Amino acid sequence: MATLTELTDQLTSDPASWEGSPLISVSQISTSGLQLLFQTAQSMRSLVRSQGGDERLKRRVLASVFYEASTRTSCSFQAAMMRLGGTFIHVDGGKGGNTSASKKGESLEDTIKCLECYTDATVLRHPTTGSVQKVALGGGTVKPVINAGDGVGEHPTQALLDFFTIWDELGISLDVSGGEDVGEGKHEGPLVVVLLGDLKHGRTVHSLAKLLARSSLKHELVLRYCSPKALEMPEHVKDYVKDFPNAKQELYTDMIDAVKGAHVLYVTRVQRERFENPDDYNAVKGAYVVDKSLMDVAPSKMIVMHPLPRVDEISTEVDSDDRACYFRQMENGMFVRMAILALILGAP
Amino acid sequence: MATLTELTDQLTSDPASWEGSPLISVSQISTSGLQLLFQTAQSMRSLVRSQGGDERLKRRVLASVFYEASTRTSCSFQAAMMRLGGTFIHVDGGKGGNTSASKKGESLEDTIKCLECYTDATVLRHPTTGSVQKVALGGGTVKPVINAGDGVGEHPTQALLDFFTIWDELGISLDVSGGEDVGEGKHEGPLVVVLLGDLKHGRTVHSLAKLLARSSLKHELVLRYCSPKALEMPEHVKDYVKDFPNAKQELYTDMIDAVKGAHVLYVTRVQRERFENPDDYNAVKGAYVVDKSLMDVAPSKMIVMHPLPRVDEISTEVDSDDRACYFRQMENGMFVRMAILALILGAP
């Protein structure tokens, strides 16, 4: 039983390091490992575009186990598996779901150990922080477990697809010492990323900030946190990022200021129910809505990202703007998950 | 963004007209298009009977999205996809379903645009009339959307499988000007179709009446509407049919009168809850039950159809009668859906 700390940076540019490994946290992936993953995701995109997929995971079965609904995550893993010729069984452990055993008092570890008797890997989402790690590393499981989100903990495939999108859209260069030279990406100078909206509660933006900071970029990283006062980026994230000399952090409350010179605008939703005082909500509501007027003043190459679903924080009039890349980001979710499944199941 | 009117009769005997097209309404299909569809459905039946299916939709993924339970429709689309080598992801958007995004306020358009990032086409059922059309034609979707029923609106694959069953069982000839000559069907003289039961509320019988009327048959069409007074065919359907000179409409209240000389008896259920006054229900209850005694006086070649599920409006003693074709009709549902998927995905 390894600890997560022992697994830091264990997933490298060597595909053998991925085969059979659990994926609990992005901290397991070294910068050269990221490069392998991202290049594999790009080749998955070419594959899907040219022929829909292939057969490399033929007769491999994935257990897709969700104790919390997450349509996109589950569907993209399922589609990823099938586009590589594999199949899946789905267990809906949520309310009204089809799991009978947990109602009888079975432990999560036992449930997963039973399901893996039929399958080759497990994708697991669970509302309890740390639960997936416990099952994957200390629960007696013998097949790889992939974390599809555990409470306010990690959701590594989301962070990876977000970073992949930035890397791929902008042409970011990773500093891979000893890694295969893949030439320089087209991006030059610093990388300026605006994280916008509710930065206090958003697991997605926490993970992305940490992942960008810990990865060795060949660019200076500027993280701009733009949010209402009440929803600022928490200290634990800022403290984490602070340790990386290559990363700068800046605070903004005004969206128009924040996007000046930015390369990425990552939008999250400001929800009414996050404010104790309705007046506070009314004061900021609308101040963080991305619409055509913002896009008119934003840099011409700045990409707009969003983890989706959105409600009204990005106006639909922005959808037809080439810089709007949230649906490409969605697609990337499948390509990155195809890459992860292929690597972990030993068929990269 | 095309309107439905602009799409009238756009699906023809040319398979290229189908590839990538949404299917919202039967009005999109010309008579020669019907002939192509029906012939393709017949060849699907041969394929399934001889070898279970084939691989023409290998690595194609269908999004099966149901905001309303419909076991048969969803299962037949899923089986259709798999019998052609394809796969599907299923999203149950109903109560207790596995969709998380719509609960967060996401629009239906966004949900479908996300899912199509992973898939090649979408089958969508939704309780709101017109919703599927809106998504398919004006929602920014880029992959074909197939309507699997939208409220009291259309359910085109049901109408098509019903018409296919009549065409196939009786040997109906379509008047396909310029179409490939496929010889005459074995049916001669007029085509007499009895629509029985609750004609007021039945979307199925409305659609079938309209589809039969608008298609160019080489037979005179006689539609006999047989129902209790309180559940008569609505004026809007009768008005629609009236415009087609080849179609005659007749009203009946007595089932035995109606089946005289009929070729098709299409049965729907008379439900107690449709009557304001229980006495009215008690007065007609049993008057529209198809049993052995009716079959004894019915024409020897008259087929009995039903969209299923049935409760007691067709006695199970009729099941073993060769004229009972409702389970063959069910099977046809899969063959017609295989044909639609193959045509729309460009692999007819």
Added chain:
Amino acid sequence: MATLTELTDQLTSDPASWEGSPLISVSQISTSGLQLLFQTAQSMRSLVRSQGGDERLKRRVLASVFYEASTRTSCSFQAAMMRLGGTFIHVDGGKGGNTSASKKGESLEDTIKCLECYTDATVLRHPTTGSVQKVALGGGTVKPVINAGDGVGEHPTQALLDFFTIWDELGISLDVSGGEDVGEGKHEGPLVVVLLGDLKHGRTVHSLAKLLARSSLKHELVLRYCSPKALEMPEHVKDYVKDFPNAKQELYTDMIDAVKGAHVLYVTRVQRERFENPDDYNAVKGAYVVDKSLMDVAPSKMIVMHPLPRVDEISTEVDSDDRACYFRQMENGMFVRMAILALILGAP
């Protein structure tokens, strides 16, 4: 319409006897049929271990219809189908499930007859005892129906996987008159099986006791029933077993006595809610928990089985003991179901 009695021992070592047959009860399988099934299950295990599966059920579609949640049974049938290249459609007929038709008053027979229009076989679980048999033998179905549990009735695939596990782990010899000589298993002398825990309510232990008794073993069979007084094996099981001269039955209340010289310890859970008087529960609670201290006095080759899920009736410290075979038993569930599907679908 055959009766179950007429089908006794009809499934033999001849694969043709299995093709297209329903599987409602273990009583349908002769001892030579068991041997064929068990050998096929072993070859399925080799197949999965060496290459994950094969394509023998390509383009075959299974209807997986569960009116009661049973994650393991449904998942193992689904995985079994896919490992042989087949596919499935799943209908969740339970509370919050996706079946619409039964809510409209459709009979179970009609539901299954509709689904089999799309599929090649049906796996059916239903809470009503006898319901599966009724559908399979008298309901007008034309494709084979496999019983996945009907109330307190039969759950034949569970009993078969249990017996397979004993046969396989211990090397049991079956007395197959006229059957192909496959040599002797390694087990010698009598076969001593302890059934432990709640023997009154456990469908699993009832079925296993009967199946072991009715099969022609080349060993004397000793069934030791070890339970609290209030949860003893019911008379109807003891009466059934009594008719087989090769089977001996013994009663125990003490677990340590029971395991002396035993080859199999089959554990089930003693549930608090089964006791009318809480004092009775408190008196026995803990007396039937399998832990390291029991394993220390148990025979060195005695296997420990459990149908799972377990709660605390087997301590997790036992999991790492080689004699703990409940997770191997789970795996066998898939191999036995692969064998059943292959035989019934004519591709052994």
